[in-house]
Amino acid sequence: MQLPDYDDVCRAHERIAPWIHRTPILTSATFDAMTGARLFFKCENFQKTGAFKSRGAVNAVFGLEEADAQRGVATHSSGNHGMALARAAACRGIECTVVMPETAPRAKVDAVRGYGGQVVFCAPRNTARQQTLDEIVAASGANVVPPYDDARVIAGQGTCAKELLEDVEDLDIVIAPIGGGGLISGTALSCRALSPHTQVLAGEPANADDAYRSVKAGERLVEDAPDTIADGLKASLGELNWGIVIRDVDDILLASEEAIIETMRLIWQRMKIIVEPSCAVPLAAILHHPERFADQRVGVILTGGNVDLERLPWL
Amino acid sequence: MQLPDYDDVCRAHERIAPWIHRTPILTSATFDAMTGARLFFKCENFQKTGAFKSRGAVNAVFGLEEADAQRGVATHSSGNHGMALARAAACRGIECTVVMPETAPRAKVDAVRGYGGQVVFCAPRNTARQQTLDEIVAASGANVVPPYDDARVIAGQGTCAKELLEDVEDLDIVIAPIGGGGLISGTALSCRALSPHTQVLAGEPANADDAYRSVKAGERLVEDAPDTIADGLKASLGELNWGIVIRDVDDILLASEEAIIETMRLIWQRMKIIVEPSCAVPLAAILHHPERFADQRVGVILTGGNVDLERLPWL
Structure with a gap:
């Protein structure tokens, strides 16, 4: 590691x-x-x-090779990382999908969508959101940008x-x-x-x-x-x-x-x-x-x- | 004028x-x-x-001659000027009385008192607060620092x-x-x-x-x-x-x-x-x-x- x-x-x-x-x-x-x-x-x-989440998200998105970037990005997030990733993806002109717990504040859900991100809801448990994300990535080939357990994200933060x-x-x-x-x-x-x-x-x-x-x-x-x-x-x-x-x-x-x-x-x-x-x-x-x-x-x-x-x- | x-x-x-x-x-x-x-x-x-009211209030309070300052200051205010005058007076170490409408937000009343100002309530009308202030000044000889109709206050703002x-x-x-x-x-x-x-x-x-x-x-x-x-x-x-x-x-x-x-x-x-x-x-x-x-x-x-x-x- x-x-x-x-x-x-x-x-x-x-x-x-x-x-x-x-x-x-x-x-x-x-x-x-x-x-x-x-x-x-x-x-x-x-x-x-x-x-602060914009720091790690922008670092991850703009660090992608061009061919990878074209498959878009995806993540799970209780809100701020999702919003940051949606904006970072929009800045680069690529797609972004965000898995969010059903209990996320409405303002954060709206904000992810406002930056052009697509929201997929899941149960409000750490295990459920990983499973939902895995399904999305299997279908789309999107690059996962985890909210915190990621060297690019840590460096950005x-x-x-x-x-x-x-x-x-x-x-x-x-x-x-x-x-x-x-x-x-x-x-x-x-x-x-x-x-x-x-x-x-x-x-x-x-x-x-x-x-x-x-x-x-x-x-x-x-x-x-x-x-x-x-x-x-x-x-x-x-x-x-x-x-x-x-x-x-x-x-x-x-x-x-x-x-x-x-x-x-x-x-x-x-x-x-x-x-x-x-x-x-x-x-x-x-x-x-x-x-x-x-x-x-x-x-x-x-x-x-x-x-x-x-x-x-x-x- | x-x-x-x-x-x-x-x-x-x-x-x-x-x-x-x-x-x-x-x-x-x-x-x-x-x-x-x-x-x-x-x-x-x-x-x-x-x-911003601190600007005018500090200018008025610190512009007073020493002998005048010792009689303290007084004003009427729906809140911010009163708070500012109370703090300005405290900075100079003199007394301050503030006439406030009964409808003033509690946070502003508490804040005036928090800065050491004395609050006197009046009816929430422009005419009532002037009358209450006149009575206070007649009794104490305090220097009136009006909230806005005053050259020192205007210059400060x-x-x-x-x-x-x-x-x-x-x-x-x-x-x-x-x-x-x-x-x-x-x-x-x-x-x-x-x-x-x-x-x-x-x-x-x-x-x-x-x-x-x-x-x-x-x-x-x-x-x-x-x-x-x-x-x-x-x-x-x-x-x-x-x-x-x-x-x-x-x-x-x-x-x-x-x-x-x-x-x-x-x-x-x-x-x-x-x-x-x-x-x-x-x-x-x-x-x-x-x-x-x-x-x-x-x-x-x-x-x-x-x-x-x-x-x-x-x-």
């Missing part, structure tokens, strides 16, 4: 630069005061398609932390959410290469804590259909992602559902930006462990802003 | 610089495609206290367009909401001085169209208790503001309640930022008059982001 490395991240960054935003980094006097830390928020909610470390000096800690592990493993590659003293932490919903338990157990544990408001973090760690997480991630911190919702609401209220529940997990973990973060310079990756504005979790 | 001028704006900018953010300017491929214009959004929702014009070259149009007229009159001062060819437009709720009707009539008309979702724009034009508007503002465009709500929702959904209903008025007007904005470079001032997250207008 060949893990991607920082060279792959650098090649990805060159390849995707014309198609993504270099997103801004915001600070918040309120959250600095609440945490005692100095926080730098990397705002991937402002990224193309509203999430790593460009986010690369930008963060280039733009903010001397970060003591970088923290990102962990679900399937695409973002955190790419983040770890960039941190280890660019700033070896920087701790790499992951925030995970306590209700979907497969990564936390995997690290404790020393082996990758898979969880089917966890229940959390952070719908972007329901997936279990992929194989490649596990290989990087167990090597390069320093710790995983958990956040309760209540803390995720309250922190999401606080981010909206105080920073005036729209973030998804998944985004709130790292800050919720920071607020729950103030002693670990006091007086530290902390980079926090805000992953996306695709929320169904009809259904806010605190209403 | 001595109108403030651009020199006052420049002096205000120096005075307030340590206490306010130079807010970022965002662009949106989505809204550029929808309008055919090139739009530059000046994000005062990211300003201290969540609105003008710093927003000054920054916009310094940061974005060759704007054909600058558009801002109009309520009491503090922002638009300051905006006009900066535009006329820095970029005389730039058109200055105002967006106004059709349900609170006193400025529109005043310009048509050639005299300042006052409206009591208009009903609009854009609660920051219920006030009628002040005298100083009228003097600048009739001289320097090129046109006023109206927006319906339905368009304001739908545009606010679109800004949240596509730009991933939290803006108040008042913010949506200029963009709603642009979307309603595409022929006036096509191929133009347009600066749009987004005024604030203080929303009660329990009560969203589209739910």
Whole structure:
């Protein structure tokens, strides 16, 4: 099993630069005061398609050989990766099919279709979506672009932390959410290469804590259909992602559902930006462990802003 | 009646610089495609206290002579000005009393108190709040800092367009909401001085169209208790503001309640930022008059982001 490395991240960054935003980094006097830390928020909610997923998707799509590309791409996704892949495919002018759980927020389904992607629904379980995808690929020959367990995707997601470390000096800690592990493993590659003293932490919903338990157990544990408001973090760690997480991630911190919702609401209220529940997990973990973060310079990756504005979790 | 001028704006900018953010300017491929214009959004929702009002309030408070300042400040405000004045007073270490309509969003009342301001409620009519304020000043000797009809406040608000014009070259149009007229009159001062060819437009709720009707009539008309979702724009034009508007503002465009709500929702959904209903008025007007904005470079001032997250207008 060949893990991607920082060279792959650098090649990805060159390849995707014309198609993504270099997103801004915001600070918040309120959250600095609440945490005692100095926080730098990397705002991937402002990224193309509203999430960091555009980085990995564009890298995978534009890395395909021309003959392969003509058969199109396909994936399964609870939403943001599907949207990102649909747009990346549209940018290259090829077809895209996305398998989505029936429970996916309507806004995300509409958005995949809005970018020209074709949506196929499946039961909301990790096992069901893989099976549905296999059937589609058998029929069409499409190139599968997995949402996280893929070297091209990991390298693409790593460009986010690369930008963060280039733009903010001397970060003591970088923290990102962990679900399937695409973002955190790419983040770890960039941190280890660019700033070896920087701790790499992951925030995970306590209700979907497969990564936390995997690290404790020393082996990758898979969880089917966890229940959390952070719908972007329901997936279990992929194989490649596990290989990087167990090597390069320093710790995983958990956040309760209540803390995720309250922190999401606080981010909206105080920073005036729209973030998804998944985004709130790292800050919720920071607020729950103030002693670990006091007086530290902390980079926090805000992953996306695709929320169904009809259904806010605190209403 | 001595109108403030651009020199006052420049002096205000120096005075307030340590206490306010130079807010970022965002662009949106989505809204550029929808309008055919090139739009530059000046994000005062990211300003201290969540609105441009901090500019005028800080200018007024820090411009007071020391002996006057010790008697504190007072004002009436539907919310953002009160919050801004309370914070500005706290920054200087003096007292602040804010008269607010009973109908003000709870989040704004709490915020005024959170900054250390004292809130006194009144009936939700323009006449009632002036009377309540007069009583407070008679008792305490506090310095009144009006929300808009005040040279110090207008000069402070003008710093927003000054920054916009310094940061974005060759704007054909600058558009801002109009309520009491503090922002638009300051905006006009900066535009006329820095970029005389730039058109200055105002967006106004059709349900609170006193400025529109005043310009048509050639005299300042006052409206009591208009009903609009854009609660920051219920006030009628002040005298100083009228003097600048009739001289320097090129046109006023109206927006319906339905368009304001739908545009606010679109800004949240596509730009991933939290803006108040008042913010949506200029963009709603642009979307309603595409022929006036096509191929133009347009600066749009987004005024604030203080929303009660329990009560969203589209739910």
